[in-house]
Amino acid sequence: MSVAEEYGFDDPGSPLLVEARTGWERWCAADPSLAVVDDLIELREWTQHASPDDKVAVLRALAALTATDRSAVAALVWLLIPGACRVAEALGDLSPDIDALVASELWVQVSQAHRLRTPWLARALLNATRREVAASLDVGCRADRHWGRVLLTDDAATLASTAEDRAAVEPVVAPDVELSEFLTQAVLDHAVSEDEACLLRELAVAAETVGAPLRRGRLGLTTPAAVELVAQGHPEAPRTLRRRAARSLDRLKVYAAGWSNESNWGCWRSEQKGREISAA
Known part of the structure; x- marks a missing residue:
């Protein structure tokens, strides 16, 4: 079973997908600016090549329709299936029913998409889905206010966002929570270990x-005074802790390039799997 199969989306003739495709035809007839493709089935491929502004406009239009039209929920869920499959893969060891849990939570989150005020709609919905599924399985991580205050500035802002200007947009969640989610996902994806994530929080x-x-x-994280304070509770020498932290931050920056950009994600995953095979 997969997340797509939970909805019946593996069958082009399934009732829910037919409903979504019919809805797409109806919306495009009412609003020609939405008609970027003739068939909803073509929309995923279109998003891979569309400009950020065009993609944001289409996703916002679909999100607005979820307030009154169940077909729009189905269409937006279908569009997010690849990301939802990645969420299920990352959380797969937590439950044998992870596909069903992700599918049900994704529907709940997408049903509320019209309330979101962010251009990063797909990322926000998938993050919320992962967070709620993890919480339902008693897994998660509490945001640390110090971590959020230190890392969401200067160069390390790339850990939680792309270079796009987000200053004029009200965040969906608090920045420290968003970054904590990013770090939790980085651990699940093996970009860094839990020990490395804990070390960065301590620093x-x-x-x-x-x-x-x-x-x-590194925004104060590897300054001598901070490292020496943390070293009091570790067996390693301050110099060793500093090197560990620097390596972890470097890996997180590479991971963030894929995490915040759908087109780069496949490349990162392929390289990561290659490293895991080599290490084995």
């Missing part, structure tokens, strides 16, 4: 405690 707290300047040492 973030220490950097704030000692008042480390953000312009130095």
